[in-house]
Amino acid sequence: MCARLITSFNSIKEWKNYCFNTHSSYIKNRHFRKWVNKKEICIFNFSNLKKEDVKCMKFGMEDAIKSARLHFKVTFGDGNSVKDILNLTDEKINSKKLLKMAIEKRKKNHKEQANVFIFNNPIKSPSAVIKDGEALTYVSEGITIFSFDAFKKYPCNFLRRRAKHEVLHMLGLNTHHEDTKVRGYNNEVPCVMKYNAPVMNACGKCKDALACFWKGIEYATKKQFVKN
Numbered sequence: 717m718c719a720r721l722i723t724s725f726n727s728i729k730e731w732k733n734y735c736f737n738t739h740s741s742y743i744k745n746r747h748f749r750k751w752v753n754k755k756e757i758c759i760f761n762f763s764n765l766k767k768e769d770v771k772c773m774k775f776g777m778e779d780a781i782k783s784a785r786l787h788f789k790v791t792f793g794d795g796n797s798v799k800d801i802l803n804l805t806d807e808k809i810n811s812k813k814l815l816k817m818a819i820e821k822r823k824k825n826h827k828e829q830a831n832v833f834i835f836n837n838p839i840k841s842p843s844a845v846i847k848d849g850e851a852l853t854y855v856s857e858g859i860t861i862f863s864f865d866a867f868k869k870y871p872c873n874f875l876r877r878r879a880k881h882e883v884l885h886m887l888g889l890n891t892h893h894e895d896t897k898v899r900g901y902n903n904e905v906p907c908v909m910k911y912n913a914p915v916m917n918a919c920g921k922c923k924d925a926l927a928c929f930w931k932g933i934e935y936a937t938k939k940q941f942v943k944n
């Protein structure tokens with residue numbers, strides 16, 4: 717994580733307008749358009765997390781979908797179907813390569829859903845190495861990559877909070893709670909969108925951001941995504 721810049725907004729209205737307008741850069745991306753229309757997040761677990769652990773993560777992802785009031789479903793993918801192209805013997809996984817592989821695979825299968833990949837391997841991105849419960853999310857591509865320590869036991873609530881946090885990023889909440897200050901909200905509240913996802917709930921400011929993002933998407937696509 718690099719140096720943080722706090723952006724200030726003078727009113728709730730200014731904040732909502734800003735969040736409404738963030739759709740414009742994503743909507744131009746054809747991968748983004750495809751995965752949001754598919755309305756599905758498919759989990760591939762290549763880690764030693766047990767079935768019940770991954771279920772905790774699935775609950776977190778469903779929490780995020782519920783917060784956004786979307787119609788997305790969360791499914792489990794067959795890891796073996798992509799294992800052949802993944803070199804898991806590599807100590808570190810290259811995030812760029814994984815991204816490319818995932819997108820090619822989706823195209824081939826005519827299933828352009830969003831994906832969540834879970835590994836024990838550290839993930840190497842151009843800017844950092846992700847490990848021990850950390851994750852990387854690519855909003856345009858609809859891809860989240862988690863890395864967990866193979867020798868650690870993670871509590872269900874931790875997994876659920878982390879999964880919710882990352883999928884909220886994926887669903888358009890692409891800032892962290894601490895990175896903005898908006899006059900009109902109490903900014904000093906617990907929130908799942910704080911860097912370490914300390915609690916399960918999203919605060920009013922972050923919930924409004926999510927709602928406005930999807931209003932922007934609906935405005936740009938002339939399609940309905942949010943439940944009535």
Ligand SMILES: [Zn+2]
Pocket residue numbers: 881885892911
């Ligand atoms: Zn985050």
Ligand SMILES: [Zn+2]
Pocket residue numbers: 893906907908909910918919920921922923
């Ligand atoms: Zn928040």
